[in-house]
Amino acid sequence: MLYDLRRSDARVRWLVTLLLATLGVAYVFGAWMVGMYAGFTPRSVAATYVEPSMMNMSMPAETTTVVEHDVTLEDMGHEEQHQVDRALLIQDTHVHVPMYGVIAALLSIVALGLAIPRWMGFALITLLFAAPWLDFMGMWLTKLASPRFAIVTLAGGWAMGLGYTIVAALAFWQMWRPEKGAQQ
């Protein structure tokens, strides 16, 4: 194959390095944001995406009901669990999926330049695209089918991190390993 990052022009390697570094920063802050709003446990992810009707809230169809209970000032100031309703999830899916596709494509282009077996290339590209699919599939299944599918979203998130880590580690190693620099 003509495209090989190990033998590529230094400018190409520099571009790939900066791209991976930038995506890495984005992933770190993405994980931070997920930690703030949805959490990393199946329970907290389920609480973020599940439909309220699945959470022990029997909604009377024909009668409006009123429930009153005393609250403290602290209770009222307490931030509720961030929830993503169906409208927001539609919007999130619409804006995130194209961006995830572009990121997976960019990482796949980097992966194509790695000196790895053909099957591993296929597996890596599949992982890069499967991760966001799992992520959003999990969110929708949690909302529409069962809170148990929160685990799929978590799997998607970890798969995204794993895919990036594999591509970045192999690319950095193959592009900048010391002996290569010494040869030049």
Next chain:
Amino acid sequence: MRILILGAAAAALLHITPTVTLVDRSEVVARLLQGADRFTAREVHLSSSDERRLHDAAGWTPPDDVITFYLGKRADQVDGVLVFMRVDSPHGPLEVAVGFDKAGAIRGVEVTKATVETKPWIVEALRAGLTSQYRGTAANAPSAAATTVKGKVGMMAEYMAELIDRGVAHAGASYRLFYR
């Protein structure tokens, strides 16, 4: 490649930025339910017919068919009512707190949450005196404070003011139909 770059730029532009807290809820409670010594949460779970009634009145239904009114009581008498309203926009959600006095007039309006992107626009609208326009108006009065800042602020701040108006209108309709 050009399509790829344009796609990335479009996705970046459409991306909703994280939520930021402009004012803590506890501070808002202290201001809009000032003097209350006891608080009660009244959760109104709407039936489908009441949901339609609210939709006809305000063009809106609450996300989970539940409206929560926070009642501030003094000597066991309701002294004021507070409701938090989320308003969605393509730039992300914002949250408006609307406090009513015991006569049903608006005691105050505060924007509690915005997004990183919308915060400067909202702050601009607030600095132009948007929220002071609501004070003393009746729950059934049309929310038109946004028109008072028109021309004094930028285009996006005007848009944010319209969203805040919308939140106040939703709160007013909820209060009028399901609290009083």
